[in-house]
Every structure is written in structure tokens, then in C-alpha cells.
Amino acid sequence: MRVDVTNPLWRFRGIRATTWVFFAYLYLPILVLIALSFNENRLATIWSGFSTQWYGVVLDNDDIVRAAGNSLIVASVSTLAATLAATLAALGMAKGRFRGADGISGLIALPLVVPEIVTAVATLLFFILIGFKLGLLTVIVAHTVFCIPFAYLPIRARLEGMDKALGEAAADLYANDWQAFQRVTLPLLWPGILSGGMLAFIISLDDFVITYFVAGAGATTLPVYIFGMIRIGITPEVNAISSLMLIVSILFVTLSFLIGRMRR
Amino acid sequence: MTGSATSKRFLQIAPALAIIGFFMLAPLGLMAYVSILEKGLNGGVVWDLHTSEAYVNFIFERDLDDSLILNTDYLQIFARSFGLSLLTAALALAIGFPTALYMSMQPEGRRNLLIFLVTIPFWTNLLVRNYAWILLLRNGGLVENLLHWLGIAADQPLGLLYTPYAVSIGLTYSYLPFMVLPIYASLEKLDSRLIEAAFDLGADRRRALLRVILPLAAPGIAAGCVLVFVPALGAYVTPELLGGGKSMMIGNLIQSQFGAARNWPFGAALAFALLTIVLLAMMVYLIRFRRAPAGGH
Amino acid sequence: MGDRVGTPAIEARSLSKVFGAGADAVRALDDVSLTIRQNEFFTLLGPSGCGKTTLLRLIGGFEQPSQGDVFLEGQQLTGLPPFKRPINTVFQSYALFPHLTVGQNIAFGLEMLGRPKEKRTARVEQMLALVKLQGYANRKPAQLSGGQQQRVALARALASQPKVLLLDEPLSALDLKLRKEMQIELKRLQTETGITFVFVTHDQEEALTMSDRIAVMDSGKILQIGSPTEIYEHPQRRFVADFIGETNFLEGRITEANGAAVAQLACGHNLTLNGPGQKGSGGGQRVTLAVRPERAEIVPPQGEGLPATVGAVVYMGTDTTYHLTLADGTPFTVRSQNHEGARLDLASGAAVKIRIAPAAIQRLAD
Numbered sequence: 001m002r003v004d005v006t007n008p009l010w011r012f013r014g015i016r017a018t019t020w021v022f023f024a025y026l027y028l029p030i031l032v033l034i035a036l037s038f039n040e041n042r043l044a045t046i047w048s049g050f051s052t053q054w055y056g057v058v059l060d061n062d063d064i065v066r067a068a069g070n071s072l073i074v075a076s077v078s079t080l081a082a083t084l085a086a087t088l089a090a091l092g093m094a095k096g097r098f099r100g101a102d103g104i105s106g107l108i109a110l111p112l113v114v115p116e117i118v119t120a121v122a123t124l125l126f127f128i129l130i131g132f133k134l135g136l137l138t139v140i141v142a143h144t145v146f147c148i149p150f151a152y153l154p155i156r157a158r159l160e161g162m163d164k165a166l167g168e169a170a171a172d173l174y175a176n177d178w179q180a181f182q183r184v185t186l187p188l189l190w191p192g193i194l195s196g197g198m199l200a201f202i203i204s205l206d207d208f209v210i211t212y213f214v215a216g217a218g219a220t221t222l223p224v225y226i227f228g229m230i231r232i233g234i235t236p237e238v239n240a241i242s243s244l245m246l247i248v249s250i251l252f253v254t255l256s257f258l259i260g261r262m263r264r
Numbered sequence: 265m266t267g268s269a270t271s272k273r274f275l276q277i278a279p280a281l282a283i284i285g286f287f288m289l290a291p292l293g294l295m296a297y298v299s300i301l302e303k304g305l306n307g308g309v310v311w312d313l314h315t316s317e318a319y320v321n322f323i324f325e326r327d328l329d330d331s332l333i334l335n336t337d338y339l340q341i342f343a344r345s346f347g348l349s350l351l352t353a354a355l356a357l358a359i360g361f362p363t364a365l366y367m368s369m370q371p372e373g374r375r376n377l378l379i380f381l382v383t384i385p386f387w388t389n390l391l392v393r394n395y396a397w398i399l400l401l402r403n404g405g406l407v408e409n410l411l412h413w414l415g416i417a418a419d420q421p422l423g424l425l426y427t428p429y430a431v432s433i434g435l436t437y438s439y440l441p442f443m444v445l446p447i448y449a450s451l452e453k454l455d456s457r458l459i460e461a462a463f464d465l466g467a468d469r470r471r472a473l474l475r476v477i478l479p480l481a482a483p484g485i486a487a488g489c490v491l492v493f494v495p496a497l498g499a500y501v502t503p504e505l506l507g508g509g510k511s512m513m514i515g516n517l518i519q520s521q522f523g524a525a526r527n528w529p530f531g532a533a534l535a536f537a538l539l540t541i542v543l544l545a546m547m548v549y550l551i552r553f554r555r556a557p558a559g560g561h
Numbered sequence: 562m563g564d565r566v567g568t569p570a571i572e573a574r575s576l577s578k579v580f581g582a583g584a585d586a587v588r589a590l591d592d593v594s595l596t597i598r599q600n601e602f603f604t605l606l607g608p609s610g611c612g613k614t615t616l617l618r619l620i621g622g623f624e625q626p627s628q629g630d631v632f633l634e635g636q637q638l639t640g641l642p643p644f645k646r647p648i649n650t651v652f653q654s655y656a657l658f659p660h661l662t663v664g665q666n667i668a669f670g671l672e673m674l675g676r677p678k679e680k681r682t683a684r685v686e687q688m689l690a691l692v693k694l695q696g697y698a699n700r701k702p703a704q705l706s707g708g709q710q711q712r713v714a715l716a717r718a719l720a721s722q723p724k725v726l727l728l729d730e731p732l733s734a735l736d737l738k739l740r741k742e743m744q745i746e747l748k749r750l751q752t753e754t755g756i757t758f759v760f761v762t763h764d765q766e767e768a769l770t771m772s773d774r775i776a777v778m779d780s781g782k783i784l785q786i787g788s789p790t791e792i793y794e795h796p797q798r799r800f801v802a803d804f805i806g807e808t809n810f811l812e813g814r815i816t817e818a819n820g821a822a823v824a825q826l827a828c829g830h831n832l833t834l835n836g837p838g839q840k841g842s843g844g845g846q847r848v849t850l851a852v853r854p855e856r857a858e859i860v861p862p863q864g865e866g867l868p869a870t871v872g873a874v875v876y877m878g879t880d881t882t883y884h885l886t887l888a889d890g891t892p893f894t895v896r897s898q899n900h901e902g903a904r905l906d907l908a909s910g911a912a913v914k915i916r917i918a919p920a921a922i923q924r925l926a927d
Contacts, residue, residue, distance in 0.1 A: 001459075013469070018363055019363045022363040029393065036399060086280060091276050108281075111288060117535065118535045118538055122295040125528065126294050126295075142287070206387070208391045227391055242392040245389050246393075250387075253388075
């Protein structure tokens, strides 16, 4: 819609106020959580002064550091695998339409459609019944699956916005397929790949439900660990680690957004 | 296209398809199969015993003499899940539609910023975001203090947390962006001249909204409702953290079959039923709205 | 304000519209005043960006003026939203509601006015008959051709009998043949309904064919208002002469000779100004004269007139265009009809003279 907001004709009553409510609803809880994480007091509700001590406590906790390490391993490996598979698939799908293309697009998007709890149950049953021992590897495999569509969509979008004549121009200038890909397609596609990879990374880092089902002993990731902490009770440590996770995610997604817009 | 190009394309697409096919499609098939197996004595399944027992369990339980007695516990959980998910979609629509309308009328720069702000929470940890609501809703929490201060509620602990209200607030909070984005997309495409035409023909803002804007945004509204309803129906984290035992939803029931209850076929059957409902909802949406004429030009 | 018939349908008083603010501010309309009479087919003509659509949108109420007022039959409209003005619009893109049928589209305005269902149905039938689309009530707009959509848009806007109908370049999306048909059709509808039409276009031919009066606009201002004949025959400004039809411009200075004004042209020859469109005085003043190509005549070099050299000769079926050059290099075009024996056999480079009847010379204000 293209309208002049300063024109009183377009002032629908209440929509501006509702938008304020909307953003307050969306952001106030996050801000409250982050603010409370700097509360000096052990009792999370009573504010007694600013302190970063709980961040120190959290970073000193070996279990948390180990869980964070697991999260990073899982996110890195599954992001790499998913982004590679997604990039290849996007390149294959971009070469014009063919029969069954809709079906393949649907299959790639499947992890977005199926409720997480269903995926979690199915994956758990699958690993157990084929006799695959639950551990870090099962988590990585499960994460790779649902990371693929998140990596695929931005890469595909980037490819779609790309001028097909560029590849032809490279071929015209005596580049073979591989050279054309390496020198023309890949540099132009790079922001899309990076952006898709980063989104996959955050999604993997943040995932709880599926990980909770398929993680065996010793494969606890950060969200699973936090869940355990929340179960036990509300502590300043939970506030601190939760805030850290939020901040990392927000930084990452902002960065990914900026990269995705690069040279658009 | 030459044969070698076709096979190259196939090789490119194959890894992604293989991963999703082998680790997602096959497990879903296996899950469907497990749902018609006999449960093992101590968890697990008995492979060659086929039974519809898991599905019978939805409504009946077996008495000691093996006769079926009506058991509405699970039906109640299904009903609650549906009720809460519908309520969530309705609340999200009530806040989301005006927001999307406001956003769609902003100048381009501000529009993009607002969309970005709407999407950010999606990329943050759902568990953590729901945890924030524990801080807000619990006795002595911020919401309670605010209500006391405003004089809306009596000066005593309100017990807001661990209620269905807490769950619906949390679910709405979790999936609200999914309502705004598709509605925004359909409003953004809408030709403002159509609204001007309604004004021109004597419709005031309310009637222009009801007779022109809402019908033309219907595909976006429907998409938003599906996108909120579907994950709400399968929610696990929110009812687990904010709901307490009395507000159990399908997701929690499924999880418990793989934990304490150790009834895998029943868990698989529940998950399969959930999947079926979700796919049906998607199909209804696709059939009804995907080919409808889009508004504007 | 006197009797209703004498009251102008629309009156605009010193209307200005500024979009944006600060350094980005654009003055789309600059102190425009204008009166549109009852039952008139009035056209706002100008190039894109001249402010004609802004003026139309101010009359319709879609924008509010930065300064000035709009009156409808003597009543001030300023501040009223479009849904409170008995004025309807035919949009350039038609803006038919895609989710409603043709009949529902036409009945929309009546429904908003609270007319009962039977009356609406009857009126829809009547309007469909008026635009010759009987039997189309149950179709969706997407099932109609461009020309049919155009008719529905007209029927919809006319259904509630507005006092004024605004038309924003309604024919621009149609192909040439259909456009010609619709020009006649629009004129017929205007005569039959007796409603004041305010028509916006950038097509001078369209404006000349249909209008009772035309306002020529440029850069947010009205340059001239008049009947098609006045606008074509007696343009007052260089822009008007240039925008409507083809024109030759001659630059010169005014002197007096034997009591008549004479223009000393840059090419070194003189033209006597005593025709009707040449008022204005001032000895020694610079002046621009406009001469339509079909109003000048080529005569042999021995005759009276401005000496010129023949450039290109272009045969165009009904007439021939001669591209000439005056002594000082000023280009000059003459067009003459190709009736028998009238065609001159002129080679490029030939010397000729151009005879211009005094009545064919229009003195411009700038």
C-alpha cells in the first residue's frame, strides 16, 4: 500500500496505539529479563543494585561451559553440513523449472511444516529402533535436517535475484562451468550463503524440543541445560545465561540481516 | 537440457533430499508404523504385534477385565489444546491485524525497520522468551505489581502463573510475529486506490475496512491464523513452563509417553494424530486461499 | 450566492498543495483558481507532473490543500473527506473491487448511502443498460476486458448520481480504437446524465475532441482556460501553443509603422500585426509569434512573404509537410492538404516564400 501517512484520510483509529501495544508485548519481557540479569540481589524480584556478578558465576560454571561447548559443536557441524547441502540444492533448483520441482521444494520445506514435537518423537523412535546410540551425533543429524530449509531459503532468494546472463557472459568469455561458478556465481551468491548459514546456526543454537528428545547422556546442549535449571527454580544464574542467549541471537540475526542486504 | 546437465542437477539436489528423506520422512513413516504396534512391557515396542490399541486409548481405557471404559482425560487435553490454540490465534489476530495495517501504511524505510523488529523474536530462544514470562507472571512478579499499583486487582497474590491464561499469553507471545507477517504481506500488495474508491463511494473508514480491506486481506489473515494455530497446537515449551499440571496440552501428553508413561505406541499415535490435523489445516488453507484472486494489482 | 443554475459546480480559490517538507518539499499545485460551470465537460490538460491529478484529488477530497479552498455549488468542501462529498471518481486503474461482482461494485455507493435493496437492484440494471453491459451483473471484474471494466467503473461512479464526476486519465489504458469509441461514449454519457464532468488527460487530441472547456496546466499552474477553439487558435503562452498541436515560433521586436504594430523578425523581415490575437503593445519589446503549420502557405520566390529554403518534404497521405528554414536559420514547417493540383513540386534547397495571413499570427505573452 502506498499512502501519505500525513494525510488525515488514512488515520484509522486505534491502529497506531495497537502497534505500540504489539511492540511493547513483544519486547518488554525480553527487556525485563535482561534488566533483571543485572540485579545484584539473589532474590530475582527485589532490585538491590546493578551487578554483573551473575554473568561471572555463569561463566565459571563448568556444566554451563560444557553445555555451551556442545551447543557450539552441534551448531557448527550441522550448519556446515546443512549449508553445503542447501547451497547445492539451491543451485540445482535454480536451473529452470522441471517436473517434480514443486514436490522437491515441498520436501525441503517439510521440516518447517511438521510440528517440532512430532519431528522430535519421530526422530527419537527412528534412532532408537535402528539401534543408533543417542549422543552428540544424533543431535547433529537431527539439527542438520531442520537447518536445511533455513539455509536454503535465503540462498534460493539470492539466486533468484541474480541475472542469468552473468553466467552466460562468463561462458562467452571462455570460462568453463567450474570457472564460471568460482569466479562469477559464487562471489555473488556468497552473501546469501553467509546469511543462510547464520540463520541455520542461530536456529540450531536455540533449538530445544528436538534436542531434548534426541540428546543422550553427555550431549546436553545449552537450551536443554537451561530447561533443567528453570525446572529447579528461578535464579539469577538463569537470568544471566538466558540474557546471554538472547543477546547472542539478536546480534547474530542483525548481522545476518545486514549481510543479506549487502550489495543488493 | 542435455543428459549430463540433468544428472548434474540431480547430484546437486540429492544430498539435501537424502538427508531430509532419510532422517525426516522415514522417521515419520516409522512413527506411523509404531503407532499400530503393541507396546513393550518396559517401554519400547513389540515388533510383530499389530493393534489399534493406541488409537482406542484416545477415548477408552481398559478395565481390569479388559472391557473398555470411556475415559475423557485425553479428550479434555485435546479440547484444551484446540481451545487454547484458537484463543491464541484470535488474540494474535486482534493485535496483529491493526499492527500489520499500521505497518503497511508507513514509508518504506520505516516499514523495513518495523518488519525487522517483528522478525527478531523469532530468531531468539523460545525457551528463554517463555521463561521471561515466568518472571513477569509469578506471584510478586511485575504484572502482579502493576495490577496492584493500577488498583485493578486486590492486594494479594493473584496466582497468574500456572493457569490456562498464562499459557494463552505465552502462546500468543511466542507466535504473534507469524500473524503479522502474512497479513502485512497481503496488505502491502493491496492497491490503495481500492480503499480510495471505497471512500469515494461513501464508505467511511470503518466500512472501507469491513467491506474492502478485510476481504482483500483475507488470504493473509487465513495464512496468519494457520501459522499461529499450527505451532500453538503442537506447543510443548509454553504449557510446560507456564501451564503447570492442570493446563497440559497435546505436546506435553506426547512427551510424557516417552518419559514416565513409557507408552511409545500411544505417543506415536498422538504425534501422528497431531501431524494429520496440522496437514489437514494446511490443506484446507491451500485449497481455499491459494488460488483465490489476489487483491489489487 | 444567487440561483443554483448560476452557481458554479466547482470553484477553486488560490489552491496550493505542497508534498513533503523542508528540502524535499514539492509544490505540486501553485495558487490555482478556477471555476467549473454546471453540466460542463471540463478538461485539465497537461504533461505528467503538471499538477492536474493533484487538483483532481483535491476536488475529490483524497488530499487536503496546503492553502486555498474548494467549493461545490457554493458550499465549502475543505476538510471534508471523500465519503462526505457528493463527488465520485473514475480512477485511472478503474479500482474495481476484485472481490465483488460487477453488480455489487455498481451498488456499492448506493449501499453506503443506505438505499434499500430493491432500489439498488433497479438502479444497477439501469446503470448496466446505460453503459451497455446488460447481463454482466454477476461477473467478477477480472472476467471483463479493459473496455468493459472501464464501463463498470463509469457505471459505479454514476450510480449514486453525484453532482460532479471526476475522471483521472480513464482512457489511458485502452488501445487507440477503443479509446476513440469511449471518447464518444463519455460525451454521450455526460450529455445524457447532465452531470458535470472533470476530466484529466495528457492527450491534447482527447481534450480537444470532448471538452466544453479546457484548462492547460504546467508546473502546478493553470496557463490558460478556454474552449478547444480558443486554446488551439489563440494560445496565449508559448507552452500552450507548443503543447497543443504543432506550432512555428518566430522571435522578433515590436515597432510601430503607419499606426499598426509591426514585428521585426530575427530573420530580418517584418510582419504586420493587425489580427485579432495580437493585442499588447510596447515599442521595442521582444515578442514571440506563433503560426500553425496549416495556416501558412508556400508561394513562389517572386511572391510576397518570408524568404525560406526548402529542407525535407514529407508526404503524409491527406497532407504534405514542408520543413523549411528561414534566412536566420529558424526552422519553419508548413502543412498543406493534398487536394488535386495543390501539391507543390519542390526540391530540397529550393528558394521559396512563406505567406502568412495576418489572422494566422498569434502573439504570445511569453
